[in-house]
Amino acid sequence: MKLRLARMHHPVTVLGPGRRIGIWTQGCTIACPGCAARDTWKSIKDNEIEVAEVLDRCASVDPELVDGVTISGGEPSEQPGALTELVRGLDGFRRAYGWDVLCYTGTEYGEFAGRCPEVPALIDAIITGPYRAGEPTGLVWRGSANQKLVPLSERGHERYRRWVNAEPDRPALQLQVDDDRVWLIGVPRRGDLSRLRQALAERGVGLEEASWRP
Ligand code: SF4
Numbered sequence: 001m002k003l004r005l006a007r008m009h010h011p012v013t014v015l016g017p018g019r020r021i022g023i024w025t026q027g028c029t030i031a032c033p034g035c036a037a038r039d040t041w042k043s044i045k046d047n048e049i050e051v052a053e054v055l056d057r058c059a060s061v062d063p064e065l066v067d068g069v070t071i072s073g074g075e076p077s078e079q080p081g082a083l084t085e086l087v088r089g090l091d092g093f094r095r096a097y098g099w100d101v102l103c104y105t106g107t108e109y110g111e112f113a114g115r116c117p118e119v120p121a122l123i124d125a126i127i128t129g130p131y132r133a134g135e136p137t138g139l140v141w142r143g144s145a146n147q148k149l150v151p152l153s154e155r156g157h158e159r160y161r162r163w164v165n166a167e168p169d170r171p172a173l174q175l176q177v178d179d180d181r182v183w184l185i186g187v188p189r190r191g192d193l194s195r196l197r198q199a200l201a202e203r204g205v206g207l208e209e210a211s212w213r214p
Pocket residue numbers: 028029030031032035036037038040073074075105106107130131
């Protein structure tokens with residue numbers, strides 16, 4: 001089974017508790033106005049990768065340096081078969097190492113569960129709902145106030161209950177630098193992206209393309 005994968009990264013420290021492996025799926029038809037990840041919208045066949053390869057990449061990370069896995073997108077539930085196979089494979093890591101799995105979706109919980117009925121029982125928490133630019137929030141790991149963090153498993157309740165209504169002073173953001181790209185990881189608040197562009201411009205760095213621009 002193949003998954004359209006946008007990218008993976010470790011350690012991710014801003015999308016869930018602890019140090020995490022981030023898996024971003026490629027393809028999203030929800031098209032939230034103001035989405036900061038427009039680069040993940042197109043369903044690109046070139047991005048296909050065997051789920052087994054994704055799991056191998058997870059296995060290549062020292063498990064001592066991982067608290068969990070965050071699956072984001074794109075819209076993971078638009079690839080229900082691959083997502084199901086992925087979380088089935090990650091279940092082995094959950095059992096062996098105590099990792100938790102957090103999944104983002106731009107759908108509401110009922111729609112997500114209808115698309116991928118096996119997945120909720122194999123993950124620990126889910127963040128649901130589309131990004132709504134007109135409903136800003138300080139809730140941790142979320143971009144708008146309508147988005148809900150829902151613990152699902154016993155481990156999910158242990159780890160995530162305290163974060164359901166938590167509002168840190170400011171959101172944490174991470175930068176990952178590749179050969180020709182800078183990836184911003186995390187959920188920016190309103191104005192953060194234009195402030196970042198301005199700060200880079202003041203240092204003589206211009207952005208040729210940005211994922212949040214149409
Ligand atoms: S915010 Fe998420 S669900 Fe909405 S368009 Fe962007 S990737 Fe899709």
